[in-house]
């Protein structure tokens with residue numbers, strides 16, 4: 001069946017099973033490959049997107065759940081990497097292999113949207129949903145603190 | 152800071168030139184000059200005339216300098232740091248440099264410090280290429296100077312360079328590299344580079360100054376080009392169910408449930424498993440999960456139980472009658488123990504561990520319908536091994552394989568086995584279906600099919616003389632032979648030495664005169680592989696915990712005990728001393744313990760101190776601070792070294808405390824991040840890294856801090872509680888058991 005929603009400000013209509021996972025619809029039907037597959041089980045956060053402004057594990061989100069709603073992926077966070085979180089990520093040289101970083105950035109942007117000046121504990125608590133095997137955690141904390149300051 | 156985009160793709164940018172260049176010649180390229188400055192690579196002399204010789208650098212008339220990067224990028228930064236070394240000696244304006252991927256040709260781009268192979272592993276990129284790239288860069292600079300000297304009719308010795316500019320101070324003339332490209336003539340013979348032609352490190356403009364890694368911008372906007380993102384029309388999706396135990400294959404396949412999966416296309420029996428093809432990744436993975444396969448069960452590994460196996464390994468390490476292979480012998484070896492006034496022994500163990508790179512293994516292959524050629528899209532630690540694996544599988548020449556290099560979503564050793572089994576998966580599926588196939592492992596596949604950091608048992612003995620000096624050392628390690636499984640080619644070349652498993656067991660810097668390290672080779676039939684820290688992980692676990700126990704036995708402070716043993720190794724002494732001072736070692740903390748560990752990791756000197764507390768109810772070890780002091784010689788990209796070291800520490804914390812693979816009847820018991828626990832942000836303490844820059848040849852940094860962490864934690868727990876943890880990982884149940892004992 002066909003399900004209509006918004007992605008990065010654009011209306012889309014997708015032919016798929018209603019229980020298809022948003023992650024794979026984004027990656028394979030809409031070619032938005034910035035959203036990553038890491039575990040498929042809600043344990044790593046590589047697939048993090050925003051649905052109506054709240055972060056969501058796209059691997060745990062069924063297509064029917066986003067019908068009529070607005071999804072933002074890393075590609076839609078800013079047109080030119082100018083979101084304060086993206087700028088801070090470059091300034092602190094956060095990414096290593098980079099595979100987890102779309103998800104990290106989407107989680108961080110969600111945090112700062114709701115808590116513009118998070119404490120260190122709030123950062124750690126919020127960001128512990130997202131695994132980074134390269135171990136960029138110290139820099140993620142620094143980048144979020146920088147983004148909070150510079151936003 | 153200028154941001155550089157990657158080239159438009161490996162194939163277009165790095166197609167090797169096939170015009171039969173002599174290795175000492177240069178050619179005029181389309182937009183300027185291309186320098187084929189491959190002089191000095193040891194592998195070249197014999198092979199150069201047999202291979203296409205690709206250039207390292209192209210200089211365009213607009214001043215753009217295109218440098219080929221020979222290392223693959225998995226977050227460690229070599230795609231940037233190697234061309235930067237070249238650019239330094241060429242005296243290039245970094246803002247004009249464009250980095251593209253080198254073509255997969257060992258004879259031109261192979262790592263001189265790694266057997267001449269294009270293999271990004273062993274933290275060997277900078278250390279292996281450093282000298283050669285400096286020479287090549289200097290050679291280009293000399294050619295540019297000669298051309299300008301002739302043009303201006305002045306002696307070359309009166310010319311100097313600034314960033315991408317040749318300067319004649321006497322006449323005040325200046326000319327940019329791009330302008331030189333328009334008229335430069337190539338000498339018939341490339342200039343010899345003497346040491347005096349290399350820059351004085353004091354004048355470095357790039358080495359030692361942080362630049363942004365070239366691919367970084369693509370990693371904050373979703374565009375980074377991992378192979379898992381490859382998509383084009385006609386691409387089918389594949390998955391593979393592989394035998395749990397290596398060496399077997401399917402005996403019977405029931406794919407009736409798989410066929411019912413929407414999007415299923417077909418089943419492909421493979422020698423070692425069963426592949427399925429479908430119209431999407433989800434469908435392929437679901438169909439693979441729906442397969443019912445019985446296995447031939449002929450291979451060695453069936454019946455293997457890792458807990459029982461470890462007991463057998465430990466018994467073998469303990470049993471002096473068990474035959475062993477020598478790894479290191481110094482002085483009188485283990486025989487010196489007999490003359491000691493006192494001898495101490497202890498036993499240490501490590502479980503299997505998994506790489507857990509965030510991008511599960513995958514590859515895209517397109518095999519020609521007649522099987523005569525193949526195109527590959529892969530993130531791999533060795534371009535040439537990937538090409539060879541595909542060529543061997545198809546029985547074609549490597550020149551028939553077109554290779555597209557991609558970023559790696561993590562490597563840690565996993566993307567570097569000689570057989571490149573994940574590439575072969577894609578090749579076989581594409582060959583069967585005569586269409587391009589993207590083959591993806593699920594996270595569960597990635598764990599189930601993992602190639603692990605080996606199970607090890609270490610039996611240690613040390614002897615003191617009557618004066619209380621540590622004079623004799625014997626380390627017997629029982630473990631599978633990692634190198635033979637991971638890389639049979641290098642294993643044979645190395646005279647059947649298991650260097651991947653054994654490195655780090657030798658003690659070069661501690662002043663212990665009589666030493667012997669032996670390997671008792673076990674054969675569990677399980678898959679093993681280098682993992683971040685390779686042999687140093689388990690070996691330094693045993694060494695550094697044992698050293699600590701010896702210090703305490705002698706009533707010595709563990710840090711002072713090490714400093715005393717390291718008297719003859721000033722760089723080693725300096726890092727241990729530095730880490731101690733960073734941690735304020737002698738200050739007592741209420742309810743907290745400090746532990747230290749030190750490693751000479753292939754020349755890189757590194758020491759770490761950790762501060763821990765222990766929750767005695769749950770057995771959970773909590774880390775509060777980690778201090779690392781590291782001397783890797785010349786620091787090519789200092790901030791990146793710090794970043795790598797931070798990452799190493801986080802990785803080491805996981806291996807130390809929670810990461811554990813177990814096997815029952817040869818099958819891996821873990822399946823995803825709920826039962827294989829890698830560190831989250833909340834598990835990570837404050838990490839303090841200080842680099843001691845010395846003028847020594849640069850050595851590796853990509854994995855050096857990882858093996859420091861586990862022994863430092865065990866040592867800190869002992870300092871706090873008086874109880875000794877000797878089995879890694881130090882899971883809460885093991886901690887509780889030890890506290891009770």
Ligand code: FES
Pocket residue numbers: 036037038039040041042043044045046047048057058059060
């Ligand atoms: S892929 Fe969604 S949480 Fe890991």
Ligand code: FES
Pocket residue numbers: 095096097098099100101131132133134135136226509560561
């Ligand atoms: S940057 Fe590699 S997993 Fe996070």
